[in-house]
Amino acid sequence: MFAIGGRGAIMYVTALRAHGFRNLHGDYPICDPLSIVVGENNAGKSNLVDALRMVLEPEAGPSSRSRIWPEDFAHDGRGNVLADRLELEVQLGSLSEAEQARMVTCLAPSLGPGRARLRLHARLDPDGRVVPQWFGGDSSHPDVERHARAGVRYAYLQPLRDAVADLRPGRDNRLVALLSALAPLGHPDRDRLIEEANRANEAFGAIPAVEDAKSKVASRLAAMIGTGRFKQYTNLAFADPRFERLVGALRARIGQFDALEMAENGLGFNNLLYMAVLLAALADAPDDGVLRVLLVEEPEAHLHPQLQDLLMRFLEEEADGGTQVIVTSHSPGFASSARVERLTVIARPSGDARPVARAPRDFGLSVKQLGHLRRFLDVTKASLFFARAVILVEGVSEQLLMPAIARRLGISLPENGISIIDVGGVAFPPFTDLFGPGKLPYRLAVISDADGDPEAEELEGSEPSLSPRAEALRGREGDNLKVELAPRTLEWALATQAQVNVEMMLDALVLVKPKVTERLRGELEGADLETSADGLLEAVKDVKGRFAQELADLLDDDPREFVAPDFIGNALRWVTEEQGVDEGIGESDG
Structure with a gap:
């Protein structure tokens, strides 16, 4: 069976601690290897994901890092800032000896053996400037190494995503990362792909209609700019025969009876295809011991109940070492498909704007009690979590x-x-x-x-x-x-x-x-x-x-x-x- 992870990373994210960040205040437990964060609208699920994105390194590189803005500081809903400082902390558990060596500046003996934490503090100056500082472990000095911070990286699937746009041909096509991982520099498939592209371009160019079109375009261009110092050469081809350009031009297709263009297909299956591409890329990422965290908001979007159930079963069965999956949902159907011990419930008790997070795995429930809950929790009963x-x-x-x-x-x-x-x-x-x-x-x-x-x-x-x-x-x-x-x-x-x-x-x-x-x-x-x-x-x-x-x-x-x-x-x-x-x-x- 296909496994999402399996590259040997042992550590995992155990909790987020937040103070002064939007409406978050306190500890938010996170399950491993799969965490389903549920709760009513505006409870703070997206804020939890955004907080993780603030602290962790993006898989796509530093240029895609999330920044802290003045509006991220806690406010009263009317624009009045309640605190000019915020603190975010991601706690990690079960570090192997190799991981502890890599993240030595992040080790946190106060949390227990094999534990670490990454901390981001930020100050909001009177002029509106945000001043961030990074800390590691129990240290009060901002001396965490970037190498250590890079030991945990995330990939993010936003809510209301446009799968068609994200898989459109181009440099940012998710398929580029997948093909680049499967055929790294020096891999023979790179040369073969270029050879096949050149052969196809030659065959395309030999078609009389194409030759005629190319000749007419060239003659008119020469008439415009002459054949002197501004002379230009023209050609008609399928694609630039370079590996990055070729894989960037790939189109993902999906359909029940025939593979269709994504724009011709439904949103639900397009979203599933998008997730499949991203998960495949994560599975074939370099074997570098890095923990990769996949953050997915509303994976149930545009999926009917049976597909939601199948998606949950896939995540339950395939989430494994090397990649931790954290998803948010406000679907009782999706929540009822999950094992109870995978859930983190974020709630806002009546009259209290601060969300409170609880994880049933921490309730001291016996195996028998958990089994009863799994059997009894259907779509209707799972509404109690919202x-x-x-x-x-x-x-x-x-x-x-x-x-x-x-x-x-x-x-x-x-x-x-x-x-x-x-x-x-x-x-x-x-x-x-x-x-x-x-x-x-x-x-x-x-x-x-x-x-x-x-x-x-x-x-x-x-x-x-x-x-x-x-x-x-x-x-x-x-x-x-x-x-x-x-x-x-x-x-x-x-x-x-x-x-x-x-x-x-x-x-x-x-x-x-x-x-x-x-x-x-x-x-x-x-x-x-x-x-x-x-x-x-x-x-x-x-x-x-x-x-x-x-x-x-x-x-x-x-x-x-x-x-x-x-x-x-x-x-x-x-x-x-x-x-x-x-x-x-x-x-x-x-």
Whole structure:
């Protein structure tokens, strides 16, 4: 199988530390050999990539280095600079002895054995001039060697890239780097390519129409400038028969049934072709022990879900020593295809402009827990990595009804960045394992059934009894995890709130089970709320999803005052509360 890397570089980037750079502040863990950085829009994903580009050496050479500009210093979103200094630090781990020798000025014993760091500090002078300084390791003196800095290089695929333009014939064509690596100076294929080009030019020039065209052009040029000191020679040929010009003229083509010009093809496959060219060039880069970091923003762009999954599988299987791949994404589909331990989640908890980064690999999860998450995380559930708060529910009924009930309470879940996740039963632990001290920083509410003894709950003044499972859930409560329990089921709880709830639920049920509803209306005439709830629960038990959809539609359209149970209102209000307002470290552009 093709491997992206495999050239022997052992070290890898473990983290980025940033202070005063745009909206970044703190530590941002990075996984090896593949790191998938996910999070909501404007969380800071692009800023993280840009920070890495500021510190690391570009594979394309110093001329393409990213510069620090005044607007990179932290600001309040209104143009007011909050700090006139910024610090960026890239931490490296697992350095071999040879790598430690090369990067001796970057070694950082304070981080541990086999660790190093590259640091970039910058000052913004009053006149707007930016003064950068480079540091290595634990040293407080700017004495890092360029040779050491060149030990880690990056290649970058920007978001909204134009694959057609980037693979257009020319000196900057990515294919030039690939062919130059495969046929270095002295390689016999260089001479063969030139010979074939000369032969093709000769055959082309011997065609009568070409000879005639060449003669007519030459005669008219001679008529214009004469045949004296300004005399010029003309020719018609395919290309200048020099290696660099020949490979620079290559065109990448792609198609399902025939290889088409890229301009005639779709954006998604063109992007895949572009990535394939770049990865091939990295794989055949010189065996110089350099760590090459591939930075890709939004690799899922223009790809349908199946292609996203295939791309992730490729990156998972082929990322290897020598090249570390760091990608950013805001696609739940792409995130759900990744192994959980590859993820770095950047979040901005409600009211706080500073992003916080967490990596599930650091959560202390067991192999069994990680396996559960891999099996359970589908596209819908992976949306929890892009939320500002999450509500976990047992089934599709709760998932369908919760947004409608929230709207009744004047709460917009999308505007608050709330994800409702249906865990498909009572399998909450794989997801609650992601929350807690040092884990995902936003709020999680769990809504479940108490599953206790209904007869015990009928005793006046008694608290709802809890099953061992519900007790275990309650035991997980903490600063950012709240558990709300229904006395029995959601449908039963809704019906026991008010007679108007019973009437609206019957109006929804008649659209699903008209005959059953007609009979039930007669049976429940004059019944108390709990009797009505029992009857409704029995009637909907085999059509919960359809009933929930009809009731949700009714809640959106019917003006009657539907009463929400306290446990639902408590959960909704809790996840939408501000978690601490910070006056602001600059707005993110990524």
